[in-house]
Amino acid sequence: MKSSITQGVKILATGSAVPDLCISNELISNMVDTSDEWIFNRTGIKERRISSSPTSLIDMATAASMNALNKTHINAIDLDLIILATSTPNDLFGSASQLQAKIGASKAIAFDITAACSGFVIAMVTATQFIQNGSYSNVLVVGADVLSKWTNWSDRRTCILFGDGAGAAILQSCSVLENNILGFHLNTNGQKFDQLNIQCEYSNHDKNFFSKGLKGSFKYITMHGKEVYKFAVSKVPQSIQACLGSLNLSSENIDWLLLHQANERILYAVASRLMIPSEKVISNLAKYGNTSAASIPLALNEALEDNKIQNGDLIVMSGFGAGLTWGTLIIKWYR
Structure with missing residues (x-):
């Protein structure tokens, strides 16, 4: 699908947040058979940030959101909609509502979009549609992931690539002349789909009539x-x-x-x-x-x-x- 957006959406501010823990290529080379030179020459990566907190997704998303909000004239209570683009929620049912509560945006509807590395772009497009059709005026879009929790740190093909972080943008309805x-x-x-995924697998569990003893879980990237x-x-x-x-x-x-x-x-x-x-x-x-x-x-x-x-x-x-x-x-x- 393609479309032209001709009016009405302004980016007020952006924000970001990353964990404090920095993992260098040298440190990874002590874990798997690789080196700083090998990683950098093939990927351009020197280091990555990794979170050790079970609430890291919401913590980072909150920090990025507040970083953006603090650059604007609006408060969290003024937000109409929150879209959280993530493939690593801390709740399988979605994490956007937790972000809504954490920043105090009690008037905003909140939902997740799962589209991995395309998630932020798709979330921005989605937010734009809501603003252009007049449904909402102030929208917070957040892209946040904690891929470290789904990385096999003994697999040198993937463990060298991924890190954790969050970024946010605040969108607002505006005139044609201000359109971004x-x-x-x-x-x-x-x-x-199988070229890049985190597959679900099923294992034997305490048997019951409905699930026939199967319990779901997810593998590594x-x-x-x-x-x-x-x-x-x-x-x-x-x-x-x-x-x-x-x-x-x-x-x-x-x-x-x-x-x-x-x-x-x-x-x-x-x-x-x-x-x-x-x-x-x-x-x-x-x-x-x-x-x-x-x-x-x-x-x-x-x-x-x-x-x-x-x-x-x-x-x-x-x-x-x-x-x-x-x-x-x-x-x-x-x-």
Whole structure:
């Protein structure tokens, strides 16, 4: 599906949060057969942040949300809607309601979106639709994941990649002249879901008539790295070009390319296919690794705090990952 967004949505502020514990490549090399050089050359990652708290998802989401709210003129009680993009909830029924309670947004409806590394982009598009159709005026979108809890730390193919984090954005209805969100393009290919997933498994348990003694649980992250790489460098440029085309724009109009922070090779391969100079690629991958739904808002917030992004800049965001899902969001930044 593709569409053009022509009016009415402004990004008031962004925020982010990461755990204090920093795990370097050197430390991982003491756990599995690898090295700092091997990891960095293949991924661009030097370190990642890991949480040890059972409430880390909500703690980080709360901190990122308050970081964003404190930059605005509105309070949590003014929020109409909260969308939490996460694939690692601390409650299988969803965690957005816990975030709503923690920040005191008692008037807001809250729900989760599960779309892994595409989650933040899809949540932003969803929030935009609610604002554009007049349903809500103030929306908090949060991308947060604690992938460390689903990582097999003895598997060197995956344990080097993932970290924990959260990022937030506050959206508000506005006039056409202030509009930030220009367009989007979303896709899914469910036939390749098994390229990147956390599978559910069933084991024998105390028998009862209804479940026949089966108890559900989840395995660790599994990923077919080469297939995911080919998928990303093929589909993401197509999505970006389609979205730009729907707005009568080209890659030459892009000031900043902000991709899901999965692997440095993917970031620059996508940029190369679009003929975008490497200096226009926003990346904080070296510090945080792959933080799934948190990666794009975390990088966006840091770029804004570092004053990289200037008034009038065109930002192209693309998320891609499990599902398989991928999507693009084009933003015109106005301070």
